[in-house]
Amino acid sequence: MTYEAFNDVLRDTRLPLNNGAGAMPAVGFGTLFRDLSTTTEAVKCALEVGFRHFDCAERYRNEEQVGVAFQQVFAAGLIRREDVFVTTKLWNTNHRPERVKAALEASCRRLQVDYIDCYLIHTPFAFQAGDDQDPRDVYGHVIYDGEVKLIDTWRALENLVDEGRCKSIGLSDITLDALKEIVAAARIKPAVVQIESHPYLPEWELLEFCKQHGILVLAFAPLGHGMQPNVLEDSVITGIAKRVQKTPAQVLLAWAVQRGTAFLTTSATPGHIQENFDISTLPQRAMREIKDEITTRIRFNSVVETGVPGFIPRKK
Template identity: 80%
Template sequence: MSYEAFHDELRDTRFALNHGSAQMPAVGFGTLFKDLGVTTQAITHALETGFRHFDCAERYRNEESVGVALQAFMDAGKARREDLFITTKLWNTNHRPERVLPAFEASCRRLQVDYIDCYLIHTPFAFQAGDDQDPRDAFGHVLYDSGVTLIDTWRALEQLVDQGRCRSIGLSDITLEALKEIVAVARIKPAVVQVESHPYLPEWELLEYCKEHGIILLAFAPLGHGMEPNVLEDEVILGIARHLQRTPAQVALAWAVQRGVAFLTTSATPAHIQENFDITTLPHRAMLEIRQEITTRIRFNSVVETGVPGFIPRKQ
């Protein structure tokens, strides 16, 4: 089914970054796939659909495949580099300041770009430095690095901005308390904070703080990652979707943008990629219903507690 007839301006929303003149498209595409082999084709579909904001990470191990798709699209004259907003992330094993620039440059090479629009610290947790992305001891416990602080790493990111290598910097998988500590001492303030957020984890307090400081809140898992309890099967969301003749996903994504949040969705299915792009404005009443009537509160990804990404199955 095509929703093209419903097109309004919502999907074209852009949020201004607090540093420099760039703007982040609110509608973003994540690049973490279970099957890395689908990466290039999925990114190509997303580009053809209209997505211009792509969220990458060295940890995803597919930046090269993303770069191939982006480069081919630009080579075909379908977009210029400045039309694209490309984010990537520094992994936990590269928090030591001397490791930041080499990690950043390696990401640029893989993505085939000269600069990054936004560079994020993937999590606030420093892991033991080295080539093993998931360092563990003999008992399977993560090996953390107590010799480096988050602000040490942040200072190294500030230097990347000074050098013109990245337009903006930010944090991911961080709590409000930890964010406040960085904002208090940062010379260049975080422009973006990427966290899990959806109608079951609205993060209103964090969003309010971000708005006060001109920080963009970027939501991953905005549809609840298909986990139980399923956000897209919530009675409130379903009711609004039926009433507006939209899909539950389109309701949840429109809700995100209208409350001032950018989002990332990931799919390798062309129909889903199209659906997630074709969002339209919800009536004020629907926004109120979602805020007031959805009381379920759940976090699906425990990364904020450990620095180890992973969605937790709630029931067998």
């Protein structure tokens, strides 16, 4: 092992939140699993490996299992609650302002935590209010709620910050234009924006806007979510990986942090969880190569157009 690699602190990067409520670890662990039964063990493994940032959502339907992992690890005295950054999200059926606080409190109960570090609006689309997370008409089309505006939901989140129920608030799956509207109207500015981002969807313009306003960009699908074309197999990425003796995944994740974003990866496999944590700083030449030589542009998740996450299977 080289001296440089031994002292590499990239994976310890913490990004300060714009409202003074601490910092988000750039290296994050997502909790959307195909097999929900793997949740508790995967989260415990991630905590043991060193992950201190966990991204949850009521829509994932496994906050209880995440909460079990948190409780077991905190109770063992190995890690303190205040050392872990917990994000969760308000689902589309709870956008009406009167439903927001109850939704957050239900997430806290399931996660077995007293507060949320960052509460995100899962998508900017309001669905028909109610207990059915996926309201559809007889033709299978989503039933949207045209009576609630995003800024109304945002105001309800601002109140949660005032009450100390969450330390920061943000948005997910939002376009730059919609984000600009909220930033212009917000009393409490978004601290975090979670979007799909990887070298095939670098979102430079949105990232630049967020940097100007002190908003953290949190990238999901930083490895392309295993979809085609596969960014992990891109010749630029595999060439860099060979040169720096890291895996293509580690190159992509290092790129994410070095450009100033946080990222989320998800795995139930201990080896992959360890690999995704074990990132090291890339040479500037590699950063330039990724920016200049990768020209493929593709979005894998169409959620920004519909509010329906492409990676979450519909409940039969």
